[in-house]
Amino acid sequence: xxxxxxxxxxxxxxxxxxxxxxxxxxxxxxxxxxxxxxxxxxxxxxxxxxxxxxxxxxxxxxxxxxxxxxxxxxxxxxxxxxxxxxxxxxxxxxxxxxxxxxxxxxxxxxxxxxxxxxxxxxxxxxxxxxxxxxxxxxxxxxxxxxxxxxxxxxxxxxxxxxxxxxxxxxxxxxxxxxxxxxxxxxxxxxxxxxxxxxxxxxxxxxxxxxxxxxxxxxxxx
Amino acid sequence: xxxxxxxxxxxxxxxxxxxxxxxxxxxxxxxxxxxxxxxxxxxxxxxxxxxxxxxxxxxxxxxxxxxxxxxxxxxxxxxxxxxxxxxxxxxxxxxxxx
Numbered sequence: 001x002x003x004x005x006x007x008x009x010x011x012x013x014x015x016x017x018x019x020x021x022x023x024x025x026x027x028x029x030x031x032x033x034x035x036x037x038x039x040x041x042x043x044x045x046x047x048x049x050x051x052x053x054x055x056x057x058x059x060x061x062x063x064x065x066x067x068x069x070x071x072x073x074x075x076x077x078x079x080x081x082x083x084x085x086x087x088x089x090x091x092x093x094x095x096x097x098x099x100x101x102x103x104x105x106x107x108x109x110x111x112x113x114x115x116x117x118x119x120x121x122x123x124x125x126x127x128x129x130x131x132x133x134x135x136x137x138x139x140x141x142x143x144x145x146x147x148x149x150x151x152x153x154x155x156x157x158x159x160x161x162x163x164x165x166x167x168x169x170x171x172x173x174x175x176x177x178x179x180x181x182x183x184x185x186x187x188x189x190x191x192x193x194x195x196x197x198x199x200x201x202x203x204x205x206x207x208x209x210x211x212x213x214x215x216x217x218x219x220x221x
Numbered sequence: 222x223x224x225x226x227x228x229x230x231x232x233x234x235x236x237x238x239x240x241x242x243x244x245x246x247x248x249x250x251x252x253x254x255x256x257x258x259x260x261x262x263x264x265x266x267x268x269x270x271x272x273x274x275x276x277x278x279x280x281x282x283x284x285x286x287x288x289x290x291x292x293x294x295x296x297x298x299x300x301x302x303x304x305x306x307x308x309x310x311x312x313x314x315x316x317x318x319x
Contacts, residue, residue, distance in 0.1 A: 027286075052306065071250070075247050082239045086235070089276070214262070216250070
C-alpha cells in the first residue's frame with residue numbers, strides 16, 4: 001500500500017524538512033538557480049563589456065581579426081548547442097512524466113552533444129595555435145595594428161574559454177544525473193534537480209548564442 | 222496529468238525556429254550591410270535568447286517571481302554596460318586642458 005501511495009503522490013521523504021511541500025521546495029530551487037544565473041550573466045557580462053568597449057574603439061581591426069576565426073566550426077557548434085538544449089528540454093519533460101528510460105537516454109544524448117562541442121572546440125583551438133593567433137604565446141599578425149588584433153584574440157580566448165569551462169561542467173552534471181537517474185530518484189515525483197540542471201545548460205546555450213555572431217561574424221566576411 | 226513542461230511538439234518547433242535564425246545570422250554575416258550587420262546580428266541573437274528563455278527555461282509559464290529574477294539579471298547587465306559606455310563614448314566631448 002505504501003509503495004502505491006508513493007507513486008501516485010509525492011511522498012513526504014522527497015521534501016526536505018525546511019519546506020512545507022514539494023511545490024514550495026521546487027519554487028525555492030528555481031529561484032535560487034535564477035539568482036545564480038543572474039550572477040553568471042554579470043560574470044560573462046564583464047567580458048562582453050570589455051568586448052563592446054574595444055570593438056567600439058577599433059572596429060576595423062576587430063572585423064579583420066574576426067575573419068581569422070573558424071566560422072564553420074563556430075556555426076556547427078552553435079547548431080550542436082541549440083539541438084542539445086532541445087534534448088535537455090525534452091529530458092525535463094521525460095522526468096516530469098516519470099519516464100526513466102527516456103530521461104536517461106536524453107541526458108546522455110545532451111552530454112554527448114556537449115562532448116561533440118568540446119571536441120570541435122579543441123580542433124578549433126589547435127588550428128588557432130598553428131595559425132599563430134594565441135596572444136602572448138605565439139601571436140603573429142601581418143596586417144596593420146597587431147596590438148588591436150591581439151586584444152580581439154585575448155577576448156576570443158577568454159570568452160570562449162570561460163564558456164568551454166561551463167560546457168565541461170555541464171557535461172559532468174548531465175552524466176552524473178544520468179547515473180543517478182537509474183535509481184529512479186528523479187522519476188518518482190521530484191524532477192526538480194533535472195529542471196535546475198536544464199536551466200544551467202540553457203544558460204550556457206544562450207551565452208554561445210551571443211558569442212557566435214560577436215566573435216565569428218564581427219564585420220561582414 | 223497536468224504538466225508544467227510543454228508537449229514535445231512545442232520544443233521541436235522552437236528548435237526549428239532557432240536553427241532558422243542561426244541560418245539567418247550566418248548568411249547575413251557574408252553580406253555587407255554596414256552598421257546593420259551588427260544590428261541584425263544582435264536582434265537575431267536576442268530573439269534566439271528570448272525563445273530559449275521563454276520556452277526551454279519556462280519563463281513564459283513561470284511565476285512572476287521567476288520572471289522578475291530573470292529580468293533583473295539582464296537589467297544589471299544593462300546598467301553595467303550603459304554606465305561604462307556613457308564614459309567611453311563621451312570622452313573628448315569636452316576639451317580638457319591638461
